[in-house]
Structure formats: structure tokens, C-alpha cells
Amino acid sequence: MATYIIIAITVVLSYMCFNNQDLFGKLAFAPYRTIKNNEWHRLITHGFIHADTTHLFVNMFTLWSFGTYIEEGFQFLGFGTIGYLGLYFGGMIVASLYDLIKRRNDPYYRSIGASGAISAVLFTSIFFNPFGKILLFAIIPIPGILFGPLYLVYCQYMNKKGGDNINHNAHFYGAVFGIIYPILLKPSLIYAFLSNF
Template identity: 45%
Template sequence: MNIIVLIIIAATCIFSYMGFNNMALFEKYKFNVGAITNRKEYIRLVSSAFLHADLMHLFFNMLSLYFFQGVVISFFGEIGFLIIYFGAMLLGNLFSLKIYQRQPWYSAIGASGAVSGIIFASIAMAPNEISVNFLPGWLFGTLYFGYSVYMMLNPKQWDNLGHAAHLGGAFFGLVYSIAIHPQQAIDNMTYLGIMSLPLLYLGYQIFIKKRIN
């Protein structure tokens, strides 16, 4: 595994574990609309990606990052990987901030936005070269986004994950991929189109049906 990816995974695991056992730290650094817009605590746009709800949430995000990071680094290099990871993280959280701007109590945590950017970028480059739990990468990505969209549109009281960040993160990963390797992304547009279906449905529910405001 690339040393940069290893550092990100290690930092995320350590910080998440600290959050599991320190509620004050968890509350201080999670994504919260009111804290960001009213108190200008912009650090939460980044720090929230290093916190997770529980071990399963942490494991799933880091496992997804592990499986998809190799393709991204091979096509975009280490700098490109960092641009996608943190760019998707920021855009995903900014999108969440926009969506929930009238809900100052809204909170979320997790690296989902950043990981979504990595997934979309890797699928844009190599949709069939990746296999996750015997599933082709594009199918895993579709299921990943499908679950996120379902949970966002059908919120549970116990759920504190940043599902809205998936859309912004995935968008950043896709746009960056097309900008850097347009032909490669166009060649794999069928797979990207299939994987985009849950996100397009989410966009329809948000902007046309006004399900979330």
C-alpha cells in the first residue's frame, strides 16, 4: 500500500478511535451546520472526515479506500490522489452545508465524501480491473451509492453519517477524472452512467421533488 494512503488510513483510525471514547472531542470536530455557519468553525469541514460512528462505519470506508486507491494513484499519481481525496472531502461537505443550511442542528461524520471521490475516479479509469468481495468495481460502487442514497432519503434516528457528502465527493472525482484523462473516462461512460443512477435519483429528489430542505 502507498505510504500516503497508509498515513491517511492510520490517522483516520486513530482519530476515530479517540472520538469513540471522547464525546467532547467528537462533538468539537464533527460536521455541524450551526457551528460552521454561525461560529465559523471551518476546521469541521476536514476534521469530520476523520471521525466515524462506529467500527463498522470506519471499516467500510477504509476498506473501500484500500481497494480503490491503487488505480487512482497509478493514473493520477500521489498528488492527484491527494487532490481527489481532499477535494472530494471539501466539496462533499460544502454540498451538505448547502443542502442543510436551514437545519443548524444537522450533524454528520465520516470519510464518505472523500472515499466517494476516489471510487468515482477509479471507476472512470478502470471499471472492471477492480474486484471487491467478488464484485466488479463498478457494481460495488453502484451498491455503495445506492445504500447512501437510500439512507439519506430515509433517515434513521440512529444514523449520523454524511450521506449527502457522497454526491459532492463523487461529482468532484468524476469531474477531475474527465479533466485529466477525458478519453479514458469517456470510454468507460457506460459504467459511470450505471453507477451514477442512485446519485441522479438523489439529485432529482433534492432539487425537483424538494425532499430535503
């Protein structure tokens, strides 16, 4: 249920911001303003707005695909909805910390989208089901345990290359958080992960 609520709010706010630059400016992640003006809400609100319908659709489809599975798994493990929301919003915040520090003196830097949070959800699903299939380029099915490292290497490569207006740092750190978070909740899960091999 939480996944569907997050999707609904994200779709509504994203569409509102498509035609409202003032609202967009108030919700986007802007490290300079976050620190200088104590606008800490931006660490969360940026995840509810997107650049265009394609950006929104890809993120929400990925969230729906993996979020419902993880939300159900968290209920089964006793982590509940609070545990799931901790994964989603924790991933969103952790994914922003690198740029919060690096870009704190750049008044022009902006970042939007739920990609950090969704990377966290995706990588938690890999943690629970490492041999589950993930569609590479939405076409080629590969096991999550292979997709994960390739994705992390790709994020680092694209971050160094730059120039595509995608926050690859957020993807990377959100993904790392998604692997660590279940272990923080229940350290014995590391044995369940290793037993898959």
C-alpha cells in the first residue's frame, strides 16, 4: 500500500511542477540553499518531482516493479511499513549526502527525482533474491547478482564522464544503502544472503 501511495503523490507533485517553476524551485534539491537557509525538507521533497514524463514513468515503473515485492517482504520479516519507509526515504537522503557536501557552495546546482530511493529498493531486492532476473536495458534478463556490480561500475563511470544531467552519485549511494539497510535492521540476514550461494 505504501508503494502505491508514494507513486500517487509523486505523480501528482511531478505533474504540478511541470507547469509551476516556483513550486519546482521550492522542492528541488539545492545543497547551497539546504544548508544556507536550513531548507532540509529538500532532502526529501526532491524525490517527489521529476524532469519530464519519461523520467517519471521510468522511476515509478521501477518502484512499482520492486517496491511492492520489498514492501511485502518487509511485512513478512516484521519490519512493517515503517521499515519499508525507512528504506525508501533513508535511501533518498543517503543518496543526496555526497552532493550536499560537494555542492554546498554552488548556488546553481539542482537535483530532482526519486532515483536514489528507487536504487535502494532495487538493491534490497537483489539482496533478498540475488539470482532473480532484472531486465538490462528493459530487454535482456540477467541475475541481480550480476546486474548489481555492473550497475555500480556504470554509475561511477558515468559520474566521472559527466555531461548527461543525471545524478549518478545518487544512484550509486542509494544502491549501496539498499544493500546495507536490511543488515542494519537484522544482522542475521547476511547469512540468508550467503545461503543463496
